[in-house]
Structures are given as C-alpha cells and as structure tokens.
Amino acid sequence: MSERLTIVIAAFNEADNLPLLHPRIAAVLDSLAHDPAGNDLDAQVLYVDDGSSDDTWRVMQQLAASDRRVAVLRLSRNFGKELALTAGLDRVEEGGALILDADGQDPPELIPQFVAKWREGYDDVHGTRLEREGEGWIKRSTAHAFYRVIGRLSRTPIPADTGDFRLLSPRALAALQQLRERHRFMKGLFGWVGFNSVAIPYHRAPRAAGHSKFNFWRLWNLALEGITSFSTAPLRLATYLGLLTALTAFVYGTAVILKALFWGDPVAGWPTMMSVILFLGGVQLIALGVIGEYLGRLYDESKQRPLYLVDTWQPAAGVSSGQAPLAEGDGHAHRTTTARSQSA
Known part of the structure; x- marks a missing residue:
C-alpha cells in the first residue's frame, strides 16, 4: 500500500498565482507517483479559498475539473491564513500533510526532499529560508528580529526564519488537530507539538504574481499574536517595570521630603511634578x-465559537476516501454536507 500525502494550500485573492503554481505541483506529484525505486506516493492537492473577492474560487474549480487529484474547500468568509490552514489540515484524514504557500515563493520542487526526510522517520520537516528574494530590507530585518525575539521569549521551540512550508507526519498532524484555540499562531503550534523535526534550507523566490497580503500592520499584529500566544514575558516585564517605577518614585519622594525638612522648598516644582x-x-x-x-x-476563547465555517467542500475525484471530515462546529465535533453550504 502506497503512502498518502495531501498538499494543503490556503489562498486569499491569488487568482493570478494558482495557474502558475499548479503545473509545478502536478509535475512533482507525477514524479512521486511513479518513483523508479518503487516508493510510490498517493498524493493530492487541497486548495482552501479563504473568502477571496477575486476569481480565486473559480480558478480552483477549474483546477479541480482538470486534475482529479485536486480537492477544493471554500470558507464562508475571510477568516485569515492561520484559520484557513487549520480548515485545510482538518480535512486530511489519512497520511501526512504538506503546507505550501499559494504565492509560489516556496518551491514545490523541494517536496521530494521533504518526503525523503519523512520516510527517514521525521515528523516535522520544515523549510528554513536562507534568502528572502523580492522583499524589502525593512521586511527582511523586522522578520529577522521577530524570530530572534520570540525565540528568546517563548519556551516553545520556534525555529528561526521558518514559515509554514513544512511536512507533518500523520501523528504530528493528529496532535496538531487537537489544538483548538481561537488565536492561532501556527508556527508556534507546530513547535509545541514537538516530535522529531529536521530543517531543509532553501532560497525563497519572489512572488510569481500579485502582491503580498501581509502589510506592515498585519505583520505587526501577527507578531503580537505570536508573542502573547506563546510567552507571558510581556506580563512579567510589566511587573518588573512597575516595581522599578515604584522604587524610583519612593527614592525620589524620600529625597523631596528630606530636602523640605532640612532646606525648605519655597518654590513649587511644576515641571518636576508634571x-x-x-x-x-x-x-x-x-x-x-x-x-x-x-x-x-481570554474573552475570545470563552465564547467557544467555531474556528471557521465552510461554504463548499469538493473532495478530489481521483482519490478514494471514506466519510469526508466534517466542518468545524460543536467543539471538536463537526457537521457537514458535501459540495454545498456547511455551517455550525
């Protein structure tokens, strides 16, 4: 029995990129399906439309119609990349999962190397960027600084310069699917799961088309999400800052009192007071x-809302599977209908 792998790609307004990316993926899957060494791999591609406002969904449907290995999933609205990835990974019933960005910057041609490491027994095979082509120096420097800061603040191991481009083994994927918090920083969740991991260094290419959806403000919010999700250091820093301020105020107040007692203080210290x-x-x-x-x-977690809602689910025509995994719903349970409108 051959191994099974699902390539999960979350896309938001990537209608121009997907037609350029899919032929590269298809060529890799063809080579893996007919391995001369006999290590055939049963692979499929799962595209997740994160509430795109362009023709992304139509392009996905065209890819599914032309390639029987393609499954498509459409969310009811834009939930963000982290939740779109979660929705896609929740659909993987069997085998491993490989996460790939829709912009074409992470090369699908490296998938055979990821699979080889998976077969060696690694549960988390992740790509580490040696270079970030097509990005300005501000974005490169802030990303470099972020990974170093969160690496020091968090007890969870988060590899530096490593994004979502990775392959998860079945047991790593099953462990990840148990983590259902609403504020999701996937890079931290991958590290929290643990198991055997290995890095594959690579050069990240510029986008094939379009522009990045992550502007400076969204990247800043993502950084806050990561730090607050995997570290209480900011709270501790606030405590230390408060103690230092209180100590400084006490010393200064004592000096003011002593000065008034021994030398008097006839002039009101307006600038000092302010x-x-x-x-x-x-x-x-x-x-x-x-x-x-x-x-x-804590407030968002207490609401216990579903992580996402599914509008349309269309499994791959050429990959046999049992009961389709269900849409995010009541806690860990799901409710579903295939091919049209799902909600919880």
Missing part, C-alpha cells in the same frame, strides 16, 4: 495595555 505624573501615567497605561491583550484573548 514629569513624574506623566511618567507614572505612561507606565500604568503600558501595563494596562499588556494586561488587556491577554484578557482580550
């Missing part, structure tokens, strides 16, 4: 903001 008030007020607001970030995440 500086102290503004400083203390700023520190308090920063601490409250940090606490608010964590409380906001």
